[in-house]
Amino acid sequence: MSSTISVGELRQNPTRMLREVKAGATYTITDHGEPIAEVVALRPHRWIPSGEVDALLRELGADDAWARDVAAARAAETPVDPWEPSA
Numbered sequence: 628m629s630s631t632i633s634v635g636e637l638r639q640n641p642t643r644m645l646r647e648v649k650a651g652a653t654y655t656i657t658d659h660g661e662p663i664a665e666v667v668a669l670r671p672h673r674w675i676p677s678g679e680v681d682a683l684l685r686e687l688g689a690d691d692a693w694a695r696d697v698a699a700a701r702a703a704e705t706p707v708d709p710w711e712p713s714a
Contacts, residue, residue, distance in 0.1 A: 629653040629665070 656664045
């Protein structure tokens with residue numbers, strides 16, 4: 628869950644917010660009520676072997692609705708060769 632903190636509140640006590648972020652909290656920083664940034668804890672990247680990804684995708688199965696959406700989007704596009712000189 629994301630908490631909200633204004634720039635002014637952040638200036639007054641950044642240490643508390645950063646401790647909470649380190650513990651897993653997420654903050655949205657606002658300036659005059661407008662969201663301007665999110666602060667989240669850094670997580671190390673984890674390498675996943677391609678075989679594990681393949682096995683997971685096979686286990687999850689096909690998403691036919693997504694495949695139809697992709698096909699429709701591709702059909703609506705007019706391919707353009709960026710290397711072809713314009714007339």
